[in-house]
Amino acid sequence: MAKVRHVLGISGGKDSAALALFLKSRHPELDIEYYTSDTGRELDETYALIERLNSALGKPILRIDPIKENHTNAPSNFDHFLELYGGYLPSSMARWCTKKLKLEPFEEYIGEVPTISYVGIRGDEDREGYISKKPNVQSIFPFRENIWSEDVTKKVLANSNRDQLLNYYREILSPQELAQAEPYISKAISASFTQKQKLESLLRIGIKEYNQVVFQYLKTTDYPVGKLDHFPLVDNEEVIRLTDVFRILDESGVGAPEYYRELEYEVEIDGELKKGTYARSRSGCFFCFYQQKIEWVWLLEQHPDLFAKAMTYEQEGYTWMQEETLSELSQPERIAAIKKEHYIRTHRIQAKSQQNWQDEILAAEGVGCASCFI
Ligand code: SF4
Known part of the structure; x- marks a missing residue:
């Protein structure tokens, strides 16, 4: 081997x-x-x-x-x-x-x-x-x-492989199971039966069975x-x-990275003091350009030394964000505006769908780099 x-x-x-x-x-x-x-x-x-x-x-x-x-x-x-x-x-x-x-x-x-x-x-x-x-x-x-x-x-699912797949399935399914599965195994991928649909059909027949078939196929590659x-x-x-x-x-006992811990912030909205929460949604460099504005505010307030360090990188004239510099973002009125926007957005979504902090992570991690954040 x-x-x-x-x-x-x-x-x-x-x-x-x-x-x-x-x-x-x-x-x-x-x-x-x-x-x-x-x-x-x-x-x-x-x-x-x-x-x-x-x-x-x-x-x-x-x-x-x-x-x-x-x-x-x-x-x-x-x-x-x-x-x-x-x-x-x-x-x-x-x-x-x-x-x-x-x-x-x-x-x-x-x-x-x-x-x-x-x-x-x-x-x-x-x-x-x-x-x-x-x-x-x-x-x-x-x-x-x-x-x-x-x-x-x-x-594996290429139309040209349908006979081969059927042969693999023949070896692991009972005759009754095969009779039920064959229409999906033999059906060609087309505009009306996509690769995704075929995959889901085969996984419904059995995840282990599908894996065994793929494993057999890989042996020919x-x-x-x-x-x-x-x-x-x-x-x-x-x-x-x-x-x-x-x-x-x-x-x-390893526990989640500390930066996921929700921390409270205060923001004034229409004359009323509101309490929201923020955290960082991912690993990666502290200055990563994929982070959201509220995460920059989190960095500024929770790790002011690192925020200051991130600012020094902007001295060459390049910036982490296209639309504003970190110096602009760190102004009190800008921080308040970012918190206000974050508070309103998260509370609006929570009211609609009972979204929690884990959903915020889900929403944020769609963008970015799998190599750094997984
Ligand atoms: S993409 Fe990865 S390597 Fe680049 S700044 Fe972000 S975390 Fe760092």
């Missing part, structure tokens, strides 16, 4: 931490390598989570170094690349930070060995994680009903999972959602 590596990237966020704990408890037989790629500009709460996780996993979390040759003497990995980019701050349109600090170091660390990379995208999220362009790396999503990546799903004799995730039927992630973190 070819040597296949199993790796899991720890971003310092809740989902990758929960995934590491989940796999350790459900599949201790998997020899998983944990790694993290540090920007050097994370919140202390993030580093504290990684420390606690390190103890709970009982295995070191390897810090991979994104810098090949250090000739800048910059104070952090982020600053090193910032210097190489001439002080040009990253943005959602020019995300050199993710490329240089997360993706390239990951690909370098992996090398050419067939590798399975476990990614903590949850069952209640509607997004795909980063799929490496390296053919020797395959992403697996253990928290989702469909653990396979989009490229695998597309190949060069995908890393296909090189294994046995892949325990094939039997996985659990779907992990946001509340489960917090439960896993609590039960393990």
Whole structure:
């Protein structure tokens, strides 16, 4: 059997931490390598989570170094690349930070060995994680009903594979079950029967059965999972959602990152003093350009030293946000306006749908970078 590596990237966020704990408890037989790629500009709460996780996993979390040759003497990995980019701050349109600090170091660390990379995208999220362009790396999503990546799903369900799928299903379903399932297995994907609908139909027939079929198919390909004799995730039927992630973190004793803790703020609206709550919705650099305005206010009030540090990066004329500088955002009237907008928006949504702080996280994490925040 070819040597296949199993790796899991720890971003310092809740989902990758929960995934590491989940796999350790459900599949201790998997020899998983944990790694993290540090920007050097994370919140202390993030580093504290990684420390606690390190103890709970009982295995070191390897810090991979994104810098090949250090000739800048910059104070952090982020600053090193910032210097190489001439002080040009990253943005959602020019995300050199993710490329240089997360993706390239990951690909370098992996090398050419067939590798399975476990990614903590949850069952209640509607997004795909980063799929490496390296053919020797395959992403697996253990928290989702469909653990396979989009490229695998597309190949397995291709219309040209229908006979092959039927043959695989013949080997695992009883004649009665097969009679019920065959119309879906044999039906071609079209405008009126999309790939998503076909996938859902097959998962309804059975998650384990679908996984077994995909596993058989992968054995005919060069995908890393296909090189294994046995892949325990094939039997996985659990779907992990946001509340489960917090439960896993609590039960393990690792706990959620501190920055999720809701803190109270006061804001005057129409002459009345109101009390709202704010928190940070994700891991990543303290100055990340993906954060919401209210999170900048949170940073200013909860970590004034880090906010001041983020401001110093704007001295070169580049800014973290397009529409305003941090100096403008930090003016008292601007802070009050941001809190007012946040208070009204969150209370309006709560009144309509009984939304809670976890829903706020769900809404905020749709945007951003899976490599930094999972
Ligand atoms: S957290 Fe934000 S700023 Fe930091 S590397 Fe990721 S995308 Fe870039």
